[in-house]
Structures are given as C-alpha cells and as structure tokens.
Amino acid sequence: MNQFNQIKGFAFDLDGVVTDTARFHSQAWHALADQVGTPWTEELAQQLKGISRMDSLEMILAAGHHQDDYTQTEKEALAEQKNVAYQDLIKTLTPADILPGMADFIKSLQAAGYRLAVASASKNAPFILEQLKLRDYFDFIVDPSLLAHGKPDPEIFERAAQGIDLPVSAVLALEDSVAGIQAINAAGEISLGIGDGLDQAQLCFPDTQAVTLAAIKAALS
Secondary structure, rough: OOOHHHHEEEEOOOEEOOEEHHHHHHHHHHHHHHHHHHOOOHHHHHOOOOOOOHHHHHHHHHHOOOOOOHHHHHHHHHHHHHHHHHHHHHHOHHHEEEOOOOOHHHHHHHOOEEEEEEEOOOHHHHHHHOOOOOOHHOEEEOHHHHHOOOOOHHHHHHHHHHEEEEEHHEEEEEEEOOHHHHHHHHHOOOOEEEEOOOOOEEEOOOOHHHHHHHHHHHHHH
C-alpha cells in the first residue's frame, strides 16, 4: 500500500491553516501595550507569536521598562483583560475569514469519508470553528487544557489520532509552523507544511489554496 492509500484521517492546526486569528492577538496586545505605556513595534509583535499569555505580558512590560510596576495579581488581571478583548474580536469571524481553498478542501475530505480532527493549542478553537461554520465537519477537537506538553512535543497530534480512532500512521497533519511540523514528525504522522521555511515537512505547499486531495495524492505517489 502506498502512502496516500494509508491515509484515513487528517489533523488540522487552526491558526494559519484554516483561518488567521494572529491579527486579533496583535490588536488586543497592541491595545494593552498602549494602556501600560509600552511603545508597540513590529519587532515586539513578532516576538509574541506562539508565546503564552503571561509570558507575552511580561515581554510587553519589560519592553517598556514597566516590569516592576505591577503586582502579580494586577498582571493576571491585565492578561485576562487581553483575553476578553481577543474573544470579543474573534466574535467578528465569519466563513469569509476561512483561508483560500480550505473550505472546499475540508468539505472534499468529509465527502470522501476521511475522519477529521483539530490539533490547535487554542482553547478558543471550538468557538472559532462555530464562527467559521466549520464545526460540523470535524469529528474531534483536541482540548489543549488536558495536554501536558505543547508543540514541538508530539502529544497534541497523538491525541488527535486517538480522538478519531486511527493509528498515527493513517493520519496526515497540516501545519504552518516549524514547531508544529516537528510535533507531527515526532508523532509518526505524515506532515504537510503550508508556507516557507518548513523543510522538515514531508510535503510542502506554498499556501492554503494549493492544498487539495489531488495535489496530496500526486505528491505522495
């Protein structure tokens, strides 16, 4: 059996693969940086990507030399304020925010009988999928609060395979980050990278529009 015929399920990262919520994180952090008096720069915005909420807050405070201006309780309140602002922003998501080609791809997978899982570190993933009108296409969403380790640890992708009752060898997973590709490879799944700089991925596509079942079959045959 060739690699393509082995595939019975797909696991999706969410941000950068199905939709783009990074801009909402940036907007919410930018507003908080303004509030605490830290100048907002593109460099700071880039440093916050993939970083936990509290660590991001500490970086923002340190960038403006405000790290000693707040108690731990006040810092936790600021972090929660940012999360509330972010959740308000993602309420504006609609199916128009699905990245190019992804709605058709996901629908084609369901029609072909594949099992689908979401392997995202975002605790807001179920809500985001509801906003995008994609929730019903997925058989399982990993709950990141139950995981002991984050990417590049393979745990999230192993859990995704378990959630759709498949061995890892029967799952192809899609990611747009180096840590995500490393996690997929460590899990023993087939890795599909979207974007640049993902040389460790078994399959690489330049953007979401290029990802189709036919293209995957051609790449694996």
